[in-house]
Amino acid sequence: MSARPGVIRQALMVAQKDLLIEVRSPSRVVGLFFFALALVVLIAFTADASPGVLRKTAGGALWLGLLLASTRALDLSYAVETDNDALSGLVLWPVHPAAVFYGKAIANTAVLALVGTLLTPLVVALYSAPIPGGWPAWGQYAVILGLGSAALAAPGTFYALLTTRARASSVMLPLLMFPLVVPALLSASRATTLLMDGDGMGEVPGWVSLLLAFGLLHWSLEGLFYGSIVEDS
Template sequence: MRKQQTFSIFTGILRRDLKLAVRAPSQWINPLLFFLIAVSLFPLGVGPEQNMLREIAPGVIWVAALLAAMLAQDSLFRADFEDGSLEQMLISSRPMSMIIMAKVLAHWLVTGLPLIVLSPVLSILMGLSLVGWWALLLTLLLGTPILSLLGAVGAALVVSVKRGGVLLSLLVLPLCIPVLIFATAVVQTAGVGLAIEGQVSLLGALLALSVTLSPIAIAGALRVTGGAA
């Protein structure tokens, strides 16, 4: 019975947040456009030479994904904080980690998943091979949830700060460096035709670690900052 109740909280929040995202599409479409534009600036900046583009592609796409994720993160708890529903969630006896996981998952579905859908286009733009694209897909699939979770910690910390978007990036970007390192290494290694299992499992380990630990940090941060609007 209790288990079922917990699950219904999870699905309830998930459905509510997805519905809200459908109603306000600019919140997730704009970071996506930013991602696309940022990546396509690089060929203009460094020149159209295919070999060079292929070499820098993993780094460029991943750094752009990182920045786009940070842009999108700012809105995660903002609306709930401003209309007071965040405070309601904190006061209620419902399990906070469930609520947080549902919110982060909903947010990832509308901000992380589109990045993955967009990745074939970017791979073509940057001249990645088919193998490279598969590797990129895999790293985005494992890596963007980590970005969402880490970003949620930052979003929870700065939720009461006006125009906290830049501050959020300052706090969270250094913490994302391991993801960037392992993800780009996977794509580069795949590009030269070597085995990538090792790096992929490291990314998986990071994902497992952030799924278990960050809800604690997010809940703690929201209890500190999410109180009075």
């Protein structure tokens, strides 16, 4: 019998499994993308249509769309696990609980970042919010997109497990997750808006470091606690 792979390898295998499911049923990512797109369009209707105002709303619209799409993505991410009680099977294999958490969080980060990437040209066009400053600015944008997706994915992956087993789960996930991710939403959308609307005072690095701090805190805390949650579910 071959040796059991280490925790990091296990996490990557779980991520690979989740991403393989996404690749084999691409309609899910496409559905998420159109869900987020519909939100982005609807948010534009609620704002003033003049380009100056839209440009200031663009970052918020993008991240609000991604946040709401993420709740759908997270429900789907656990729907495949609760069918046939696959999660218990995974934990009994035994895959380390932290590996399950990090694997699923990595996969959810990738899905969110992909949806965000697909959404970007549309937000730029619909909100007339081009990103000035050439490649360096786009590099910063990519960093914000990646960090922001990761910052939403960790608490999401954690709380989605709790709420799939709770009654009234579709209400519980936003109730638990939204107040918690306020710092991530705030810093990601501020940084994005500043990139699009001009960053006169050089505030982007500050917001990015706040996003990073939030991400590090939640990726470590929730990885630590996931074991006690999974065992009781």
